[in-house]
Amino acid sequence: MMVFIYGAPASGKSTLGEKLSKKLSVPFVDLDCEIEKSSDKTIAEIFSSCGEGAFRDMESKKLAEIVSSTEEKIVSLGGGTLLRESNRALCEEKGIVLCIDTPSEEEIARRIFQLPGSRPLGNKAIERAEHYASFKNRIASFFEAGSSLVVVGSEIAQGLICDKNIVCDENVSKLWGNKLGIAPFAEIPPGEVHKTPSTVASLWHAFAKKGLGRKDIVVALGGGVTGDLTGFAAATWMRGIRWINVPTTLLSMVDASTGGKTGCDLPEGKNLAGAFHFPELVVIDTAFLSTLPQKTLADGKAEMIKHALIGGKNLFSFADADVPSAQEIAENLMVKVDIVRKDPFETNSLRMKLNCGHTIGHAIEKLSSYDLSHGDAVAIGCCEEARMAERLSLASEGWAKEVEDAFSSVGLPVSIPSNICKSEIPETVKGDKKRAGDVVSFALPCGWGDVRIVPIDMAKEKIL
Numbered sequence: 001m002m003v004f005i006y007g008a009p010a011s012g013k014s015t016l017g018e019k020l021s022k023k024l025s026v027p028f029v030d031l032d033c034e035i036e037k038s039s040d041k042t043i044a045e046i047f048s049s050c051g052e053g054a055f056r057d058m059e060s061k062k063l064a065e066i067v068s069s070t071e072e073k074i075v076s077l078g079g080g081t082l083l084r085e086s087n088r089a090l091c092e093e094k095g096i097v098l099c100i101d102t103p104s105e106e107e108i109a110r111r112i113f114q115l116p117g118s119r120p121l122g123n124k125a126i127e128r129a130e131h132y133a134s135f136k137n138r139i140a141s142f143f144e145a146g147s148s149l150v151v152v153g154s155e156i157a158q159g160l161i162c163d164k165n166i167v168c169d170e171n172v173s174k175l176w177g178n179k180l181g182i183a184p185f186a187e188i189p190p191g192e193v194h195k196t197p198s199t200v201a202s203l204w205h206a207f208a209k210k211g212l213g214r215k216d217i218v219v220a221l222g223g224g225v226t227g228d229l230t231g232f233a234a235a236t237w238m239r240g241i242r243w244i245n246v247p248t249t250l251l252s253m254v255d256a257s258t259g260g261k262t263g264c265d266l267p268e269g270k271n272l273a274g275a276f277h278f279p280e281l282v283v284i285d286t287a288f289l290s291t292l293p294q295k296t297l298a299d300g301k302a303e304m305i306k307h308a309l310i311g312g313k314n315l316f317s318f319a320d321a322d323v324p325s326a327q328e329i330a331e332n333l334m335v336k337v338d339i340v341r342k343d344p345f346e347t348n349s350l351r352m353k354l355n356c357g358h359t360i361g362h363a364i365e366k367l368s369s370y371d372l373s374h375g376d377a378v379a380i381g382c383c384e385e386a387r388m389a390e391r392l393s394l395a396s397e398g399w400a401k402e403v404e405d406a407f408s409s410v411g412l413p414v415s416i417p418s419n420i421c422k423s424e425i426p427e428t429v430k431g432d433k434k435r436a437g438d439v440v441s442f443a444l445p446c447g448w449g450d451v452r453i454v455p456i457d458m459a460k461e462k463i464l
């Protein structure tokens with residue numbers, strides 16, 4: 001499929017087009033560069049010597065030339081190419097147009113300032129706001145995380161993955177297969193119970209049957225289970241092939257999809273076998289959230305509130321909406337991305353902050369024999385750990401209540417269910433892998449944007 005990257009001047013079309021081309025191993029064409037090459041003038045020179053009308057004619061001619069070959073490619077368009085209806089019809093017939101959301105006025109001014117003389121149209125973004133808003137496939141944000149390129153938007157996945165080798169969660173395949181026009185070559189039965197070595201082996205067999213070699217790319221389309229398993233199978237197939245992660249649950253969008261951790265569970269424990277293997281590309285498409293059950297959506301919101309505890313209350317702006325927007329997801333995810341950038345392979349303690357609410361959360365998840373969902377356990381864990389922070393005078397009075405209100409406002413539980421024996425929690429926490437003797441490191445929420453690593457001597461301190 002041909003993918004056209006469109007958007008206001010200075011929105012990042014060429015930068016994104018070039019990056020996507022490298023990640024997907026698909027040729028890249030920059031329409032403005034092609035016009036400059038064939039006319040031997042810069043776009044600014046064409047504008048000043050021939051006028052906008054003549055430039056638009058040259059642009060339409062060059063576009064028709066570029067799309068005349070059916071070869072798959074990524075084309076970055078000019079900031080006004082699709083103002084001409086005939087150009088728009090041509091691009092929409094030949095492929096898919098992904099429109100980058102218009103950056104803020106200040107951001108555009110900053111980018112134009114950095115590129116003096118290269119933007120003849122200046123700030124057209126505001127004038128053409130309605131035009132850009134008329135495109136339905138939208139990119140809200142793109143950035144690097146470790147060695148992955150992350151693209152966040154709505155209705156963007158189809159254009160980027162439909163021709164690829166796809167491994168898909170069975171439920172997602174039923175719900176989305178026809179809509180996306182995809183034909184997965186392997187399907188993963190849903191649920192954590194299938195996050196096993198035998199499912200990884202079944203993927204290896206499917207890779208062999210498909211004849212995947214060192215140069216091939218495999219796509220994971222599904223929640224965190226599908227991403228972890230497919231990434232692990234890719235990490236170990238022929239000693240590592242490239243992969244693309246397309247998370248379809250909120251939890252996998254804001255957490256599991258970035259950070260490079262892949263793996264499977266063993267009877268002895270969760271995620272015991274695994275490898276760091278960063279996906280080339282992470283495509284976060286909020287369209288998938290429309291079919292997600294409320295409970296699964298709430299599990300993702302638990303991790304988003306955890307990110308707001310680490311990064312600041314502004315990241316909890318999604319509270320009033322049923323489904324967070326692409327922009328809110330991108331900003332929230334940045335909490336994890338910032339940490340992953342500084343510590344991609346978890347070699348120091350930076351990632352520990354991400355463990356906020358998880359020390360107690362994991363213990364109650366385990367004591368419930370995994371009846372409690374991970375999101376519920378994290379919500380309760382964050383509340384208990386906020387209560388601890390208050391008791392230890394690390395947080396002001398009323399803080400724990402504020403944390404409870406945040407989680408309960410999105411339908412998450414805030415206290416330990418009565419069927420879990422509280423007295424077993426300290427021992428279970430001590431079994432945590434981060435333990436050094438009786439001292440356990442907690443990542444305690446002490447205020448919005450204030451998570452502190454606090455070593456607690458479990459022999460002396462009462463944690464509940």
Ligand SMILES: NC(=O)c1ccc[n+]([C@@H]2O[C@H](COP(=O)([O-])OP(=O)(O)OC[C@H]3O[C@@H](n4cnc5c(N)ncnc54)[C@H](O)[C@@H]3O)[C@@H](O)[C@H]2O)c1
Pocket residue numbers: 169170171172175190191192195222223224225226228248249251252255256257258259260261262271288289290291292293296299
């Ligand atoms: N790699 C990491 O850094 C990391 C981080 C956090 C969690 N994880 C892992 O992620 C897993 C949990 O991920 P999850 O919560 O996405 O679970 P999941 O992958 O099991 O998906 C949950 C359920 O939602 C269904 N589903 C997925 N997308 C859907 C959609 N768009 N519409 C309707 N149904 C859909 C699935 O079929 C499944 O039944 C755990 O195994 C956890 O260990 C990994």
Ligand SMILES: [Zn+2]
Pocket residue numbers: 255303358374378
């Ligand atoms: Zn978690």
